[in-house]
Amino acid sequence: MCGITGIFAFNLVGKFNKIQITNATMAIQKRGPDFQDIYIDEWVGLGHRRLSIIDTTSVAHQPMWDESKRYCIVFNGEIFNYQELRRELERKGYTFFSHSDTEVLLKLYIDQKEKCLNKLNGFFSFCIYDKAEQTFFVARDRFGIKPLLYLFDEDKFLFSSEMKSLLQYGIEKNIDYNSLYTYLQLNYIPAPDSIFLNVKKLMPGHYMMVSRQNIDIQSYYQIPYNRDEAERNPISYKDAQAKLMQLLEASVQRRLVADVPLGAFLSGGIDSSVITALASKHKPDLHTFSIGFRDEKFFDETNYARLVAKHFKTEHTVFSLTNSDLYTHVNAVLDYIDEPFADSSALAVYILSKETRKHATVALSGDGADEMLAGYNKHAAFNRIIHKGVKEKLVGSFHSLWKALPQSRNSSLANKARQLARFSEGMKLSSKDRYWRWASYADKDETLAMLHPDLRINRWLSEFVPRRKSILQNIPDQESINDILLTDMQLVLPNDMLTKVDLMSMANGLEVRVPFLDYEVVNFIFSLPGEFKINGQYRKRILQDAFRDVLPAQLYNRPKKGFEVPLLKWFRNEMKSLIVDDLLSEQFIQAQGIFDYREIEKLKQQLFSSNPGDVHARIWGLIVFQSWWKKIM
Template identity: 75%
Template sequence: MCGITGILAFNLVGKFNKIHVTAATMSLEKRGPDYQDIYIDEWVGLGHRRLSIIDTSSVAHQPMWDESKRYCIVFNGEIFNYRELKKDLLDKGVTFFSQSDTEVLLKLYLHYGEQCLAKLNGFFAFCIYDKQQQTFFVARDRYGIKPLLYLYDDDKFIFASEMKTMLKYGIDRPLDYSSLHSYLQLNYIPAPDTIFTTVKKLLPGHYLKVGNKKLSEGKYYDIPYSSGEAESNPLSYDQAREKLKTLLEASVQRRLVADVPLGAFLSGGIDSSVVTALASKHKPDLHTFSIGFRDEKFFDETEYARLVAKQFNTEHTVFSLTNDDLYAHVSSILDYIDEPFADSSAINVYILSKETRKHATVALSGDGADELLGGYNKHAAFYSMAHPGLKENVVSALHPLWKVLPQSRNGAFSNKLRQAARFAEGARLSPAARYWRWASYATENGAYELFSAASQEKFHRQEYESRKQALMQTVPDHHTMNDILLTDMKVVLPNDMLTKVDLMSMANGLEVRVPFLDYEVVNFAFSLPSHYKINKSMRKRILQDAYRDVLPAKLYNRPKKGFEVPLLKWFRKEMRSLIMDDLLAQKKIEEQGIFNYAAIDKLKRQLFSSNPGDVHARIWGLIVFQWWRRRFEV
């Protein structure tokens, strides 16, 4: 696990940017605290920061060259099947000078070219430089577990693991108002776009070829799924359940390969408990880690985590936190975020990663299972829309009532009212519009109203609509639950969930591995009928049933809980001055000219009212944006 960056100049103007390679590489220090090196020639610069995981010796340092000194690689990630791939290459007469997966990847590319990507089981972002042809080959893993940003213009091609690294090259940074409009709804910016018009994200499962002043993009992987086809899978439920268990165990076993201490996140939910159960079979000394919330007992799941740890005899560590402990890390997290990203549960992931790093360099997690197998409230709501009963019809019919009743996430009853209002609102929309609304904290009009008059002029609605349509193309009018899950895999998972885990773990030099996103598991899951995954009474049905006789029974008799932080309380107390007198103060907003203060003032008044709804999430999005803008002088 590492941080990478590089530049390929096309002319003398582009060559000037090579002077920034060292500073750019240094900006990735937290991703790779163990070693740094750069390579620079007439037209190219490459930089690498290393977090040593497999073959920690110096011979595995990067940038790494093949013996001919023609090809060079900088690589961020892990190839879990590298030993099998290496054996295949050895049988073909290829020689090796290290025990690293980096060298296997480089020589696999030399042998198979871009076809090597289909052979990889792992997560990655990498660049291979052909010195003779003066070309780059850049690729990203199937699901976007590892990030890759790039800029391409008439003078140069630049890539990096992080936006802060891109900014070190002194690039132009005009705001992308279509991206900002999406961010004000979702609290993240979907790929391939970024907050700047000049920088893009390489899509998951894609690669780039760069050379001769040209850039071409290709796709090497897409989830093998066609709407409706999976509903008639020939496997019985029992057969599918057993096959899922076999694939998951193989996936976990692959992800135990490391030359450094390895553990597992254990929240007490089904997903992380399954990963722990499987990992403990093959690693008897498994160390597991949980965080608990002393001040928020409703969200504290450490009782269940301890049950799982005891059952599988892991060495278990609980980091018990107060709200003050959470709040103490807010500034550090905001400082690290280098593109507006406002999923507040990143605070929890940051602290869990920071504490885990004191004991391990690698951690397994249960991420991806909810998107893959239908674990969210949103999935239950979509199921209810497709199978409406009396309750759903009543909730939809009472839409005007829910709108005026007090809504908040901070109380059980007021949260039910909030959920009822969102359900009733979504019920009146087309499936694609419903998905977008339920994925958002603000309506499109609500986001647009936050723009100042000047920002509204810079906002290109047609561009925004085109981007949204591309993101929603996997939600047809006559959809199945698998269509919804596929959209989650393409939109929410890479742009929110995986971004959150990557950012917060890498901020602490911790590698997180996600067994549910092994491509064999994903491909199989999307071959299964929707009703194997979710029905009226159960989400992630096949996963829960597969491990019912393995996990503690108590895990099955409790509601699913979120991974939230007490934003509303902070905003009304500790952060009130930051909101009212600094970041969202009238003078600051009007001087910037990006936002409409009247709309922000309306949100602030709602924040301190008895009917806050989801306003805390919208305020958090604005705080993150304002902090980011000041931190990076945008």
């Protein structure tokens, strides 16, 4: 796991940016605290920060050249089947000077060019420079576990693992108001777009070939999902459980290879417990890590985590935190974010990663299971609407009542009213609009009203509709649960969940591996009928049933909880002055010229009212953006 950056200059103007390659590499030092090196020639610069995981010797440092000195690679990630690929290459006559997966990847590309991507089992973003042909080959893994940002104009091509690195090249910082509009709804910015007009993100499962003043982007992988074939899959439910267990165990085994200490996140939920069960089977000395919230007992799952750890005899460490501990790290998280990103659970992931890094350099995680196997509240809601009966129609008919009731996440009754209001609202919408509304914290009218009047008619906003259409293209008029899960895999997983884990783990020099996102596991899961994943009683049904005899019985039939932090309490207390007198003050808003202060004032009034609803999430989105603006712009 590392940080990478590079430049391909097309002319003398582009060459001027090349002098910043060292600063651009230094900007991502937290991703790779172990070593830094750069390569520079007349037109090209490549930089690498290393977090040593496999073959920690100096011979595996990057940028890495093949023996002919024609090909050079900078690589971020891990190739878990590299030993098998190495043996194949050796049979063809290739020799190796290191024991690293980096060298295997380099020589596999030399042998098979872009077709090498289909053979890789792992997660990655990388660039290979062909000095003879004067080209860059740049690729990103199938599901977007590792990031890759780039800028391409008439003078140069730039790429990096993080925005803060690209900024070192002195790029123009022109806000993309379509991206801002999307961010104000989702609290993140989906690829291929970024907060800046000229910076893009390479989509998961894509590669690009860059030559002088030309760029060609191609897809090499899409989840092989066919709705009709999945629903007609003849495999029995029992056989599907056995197959899922087999594939997951093989995936976990592949991800246990490391030359440094390795552990696992263990929340006490089904997903991380499954990973712990399988990992402990092959690594008896497995170290597991949990985070607990002493002041928020409703969200504290450490008792379940301890139960699982005891069951599988892992060495277990619990980091028990107070709200004060959480609040202490707010500034560290805001400081590291280099593009507006407002999933507030990033704070908990940051602390978990920071504490875990004191004991291990690699951690396994259960990410990806919820998106594939219908683990979220919205999936249960979609399932109810897809199979709606009298009860659902009755709930929908009382929309005005639910809307009128006090709504908040701070009490069970107010939270239920909030959920009923969102459900009944969604029932009235088309399938595409329903998905977008349930993925959002604000609807399009609320979002547009937040923007300064001059921006509401800005020509940039005309591009939002095709962006939204592209994101929702896989949802038909009559959706199935698999259609929803596929869209989650393409929108929520890479742009929210995986971005959160990558940013917060890399901020602490920790590599996180995700066994559920082995492509063989994903391909199999999307070949299964929706009823295998969710029914009226269970979410992640097949996963729960497959491991029912393996996991402690106490994990079953209990409410799903998530990484949540007490934003509402902070906003009304410790952060009140920051909100009222600084980031969302009338003076700052008016001088900035992006938001309509009248709408911001309404949000602040709602925040301090008895009926806050979900406004804390929207306020957090504004805090993150304003903090980013002051730091970057």
